[in-house]
């Protein structure tokens with residue numbers, strides 16, 4: 001069907017208001033992007049949200065939403081087990097004159113990742129209006145080249161570029177470091193040869209904060225910064241950039257394809273790098289089906305069960321998938337559970353050009369020296 005007919009079909013649909021409800025952010029982004037944040041040059045060709053044949057496919061997907069598929073149903077068709085928080089309480093049952101609700105019936109998170117996501121939905125209710133963020137965006141420091149820094153480090157050392165994580169705690173490991181000074185740790189990482197830093201901003205489960213991100217950005221540290229947050233709404237992308245982030249994490253176990261597609265486009269408009277995280281073949285294939293993804297992380301930790309297995313990185317990069325990665329020149333990141341030079345060599349052999357490491361280095365009294373221990377040599381020179 002010709003493009004203009006499809007467009008007409010959607011825009012003239014009587015269910016248009018439903019479409020607007022599903023994509024309320026679409027209008028918002030157009031408004032926010034009318035004023036270009038300082039220091040951000042939108043990539044060529046990305047100024048309009050969708051282009052030619054791609055927009056036909058997108059339009060059809062939007063139509064799919066429009067005819068009544070809701071988030072959790074769409075997500076489930078893509079193998080996503082993480083549901084979004086139900087807006088109302090549990091369903092009501094009626095027996096004769098009585099009505100009752102059962103606990104644990106769609107209203108209780110099934111695992112830790114789902115719990116974190118539901119909590120994020122609640123936190124986001126308190127968010128600043130987007131108009132206020134527009135002003136902060138204008139004041140935000142210029143974006144730094146996250147992928148460029150990883151590639152340069154890889155070429156310089158012959159080892160994977162390091163994204164060193166400023167991480168105080170995690171639900172699986174508890175408190176990792178008691179005397180936690182985020183700026184001191186960041187400076188020590190940079191001195192020790194980290195190419196980029198990852199800063200956890202989730203407060204409730206990881207004891208991180210956006211304040212830490214801002215403090216590090218204003219401390220003189222030069223490394224590009226990844227905002228390590230659970231992103232469920234495009235609003236968070238603007239917020240992360242306004243706080244000085246150069247990159248954000250998009251988790252494929254949480255976000256359906258259309259969200260990843262849309263969010264990566266907004267990232268490009270804001271100058272942010274999207275690190276798209278996968279942890280199994282299905283997620284990897286979904287992400288490979290999305291145009292414009294340049295940085296993919298393989299998380300060796302299953303965020304639903306906390307199981308850790310570094311052979312996940314190897315398994316996912318074998319065969320056809322590894323070939324596609326090389327052809328497209330995508331930078332792969334091995335994430336989680338890396339403790340020794342042997343672990344680093346193992347994931348490098350599997351095909352990664354970068355690694356994301358938290359626990360093994362943040363626990364050291366001198367985190368910068370921890371980097372030398374992790375790589376088996378001083379990578380700062």
Ligand SMILES: O=P(O)(O)OC[C@@H](O)[C@@H](O)c1c[nH]c2ccccc12
Pocket residue numbers: 165167277299335336337338356357358359360
């Ligand atoms: O501390 P580790 O095992 O070195 O892991 C770091 C990083 O990979 C991990 O924190 C992480 C990877 N993906 C995430 C998503 C959300 C929260 C945390 C993470």
